[in-house]
Amino acid sequence: EAGVAQSPRYKIIEKRQSVAFWCNPIxxxxxxxxxxxxxxxxxxxxxxxxxxxxxxDSQLPKDRFSAERLKGVDSTLKIQPAKLEDSAVYLCxxxxxxxxxxxxxxxxxxxxx
Amino acid sequence: xxxxxxxxxHITVSEGASLELRCNYSYGATPYLFWYVQSPGQGLQLLxxxxxxxxxxxxxxGFEAEFKRSQSSFNLRKPSVHWSDAAEYFCAVGAxxxxxxxxxxxxxxxxxxx
Numbered sequence: 001e002a003g004v005a006q007s008p009r010y011k012i013i014e015k016r017q018s019v020a021f022w023c024n025p026i027x028x029x030x031x032x033x034x035x036x037x038x039x040x041x042x043x044x045x046x047x048x049x050x051x052x053x054x055x056x057d058s059q060l061p062k063d064r065f066s067a068e069r070l071k072g073v074d075s076t077l078k079i080q081p082a083k084l085e086d087s088a089v090y091l092c093x094x095x096x097x098x099x100x101x102x103x104x105x106x107x108x109x110x111x112x113x
Numbered sequence: 114x115x116x117x118x119x120x121x122x123h124i125t126v127s128e129g130a131s132l133e134l135r136c137n138y139s140y141g142a143t144p145y146l147f148w149y150v151q152s153p154g155q156g157l158q159l160l161x162x163x164x165x166x167x168x169x170x171x172x173x174x175g176f177e178a179e180f181k182r183s184q185s186s187f188n189l190r191k192p193s194v195h196w197s198d199a200a201e202y203f204c205a206v207g208a209x210x211x212x213x214x215x216x217x218x219x220x221x222x223x224x225x226x227x
Binding site: 031095103104 | 117119145147149154155156157158159162203207213214215216217218219220
């Protein structure tokens, strides 16, 4: 079974530029999560999708972050414009409905300079 | 709201010694509980999980964890640590009533001395 795929693995951008991350979850997993992990901290949930719909985006900075999940499968997370404090690893995860166990991709390491 | 506390930021243990990582959670009902491990530059790998039933759960790589409802704890243990166990460990809590939202603790970094 293929795992959660994320791209790119690494990205360096200047502040005020925009960036997008892509995630392809495990086939059949209805729930998709985006987490932000700042160096030395635990992952923080940014947004959770159930199929196409948003379940929780309470910690997503909506003035600069946006996310969508196309046809209940792939998802993209965008930051526009980026700030220095957005430097982090962005993790995508997926899980079966009501199973609770999440499978994680390798993440995208973003550096904003 | 659910929350997770991992009181130890760093732990150093000698190879072959036992390891115990602490995790305390806050949630009104019975949660789902997880331990994940993260090696440098990698994503998170599930070590074990508790949904219900036997409160002592076995996981991969020789790890086990015990759910203690009275203490709101889910501590991770390994009887004999190997050098390859050096990594960061995260405890997480989820709940079906919360839409399966997963909340993570701050992590414990484990260093293994030869």
